[in-house]
């Protein structure tokens with residue numbers, strides 16, 4: 094891709110202090126975008142923005158991406174800093190594993206609050222701003238292969254990810270007339286600081302992934318950048334799975 098293809102774009106990305114979101118924010122900055130980087134962990138957010146600032150315009154805003162008042166503040170702040178908002182990426186999401194028969198209401202609520210409600214209201218706030226600008230825009234939601242295939246102990250997480258894919262599909266009705274595209278990407282197993290806490294992660298997923306290894310954060314960021322770039326402008330309401338072929342066979346890691 095052209096190295097400065099995002100130079101007119103200003104971006105909000107949530108949950109980007111590390112992992113997949115960090116890599117997407119970095120690649121966007123490298124390619125010219127101005128980025129508001131959010132994370133709930135203030136230290137992670139600040140350090141991430143500092144690292145990325147060597148490539149371009151990036152500042153951090155720490156806070157809870159599930160909090161609707163905070164979401165609205167992020168949009169206001171992006172507009173204050175950059176003059177506009179053209180790309181929103183609802184990356185923040187939590188995975189609370191748990192046996193279905195003992196899953197607690199509080200755990201379900203927490204997963205739904207961030208994964209569904211936080212994403213929903215970021216899309217709402219961002220698209221209101223884009224509507225006012227009359228500039229169009231691109232929105233990306235972060236799904237998962239668990240929104241497509243059953244995983245033991247991940248029922249709560251899986252249903253939130255499936256919901257996001259339907260959100261992208263359904264909002265085509267409201268957003269297309271405003272020239273705003275909305276899509277989701279669904280990563281499979283991806284090596285991050287979090288998933289690497291399981292020392293068997295790489296070997297397990299290398300064994301059961303047709304391409305022979307789990308994704309890197311760069312694999313996911315490459316797809317994310319395409320989905321918010323002008324090259325994909327006529328794609329909307331879709332989900333792109335990035336999983337090295339895993340959903341075709343869906344071998345259980347257990």
Ligand SMILES: NC(=O)c1ccc[n+]([C@@H]2O[C@H](COP(=O)([O-])OP(=O)(O)OC[C@H]3O[C@@H](n4cnc5c(N)ncnc54)[C@H](O)[C@@H]3O)[C@@H](O)[C@H]2O)c1
Pocket residue numbers: 107108109110111112113114131132133134137156157158159184185186187188207235236237238279280281282283284285286287288
């Ligand atoms: N890593 C994977 O294998 C994988 C696979 C499929 C989908 N995903 C999805 O991709 C996204 C990123 O995954 P990851 O593994 O890179 O993330 P991660 O678990 O490493 O978390 C990234 C960041 O999100 C922050 N965060 C947590 N709660 C937050 C909140 N309420 N508000 C703001 N920030 C918050 C954390 O502090 C962390 O720095 C998530 O939506 C996840 O569900 C990840």
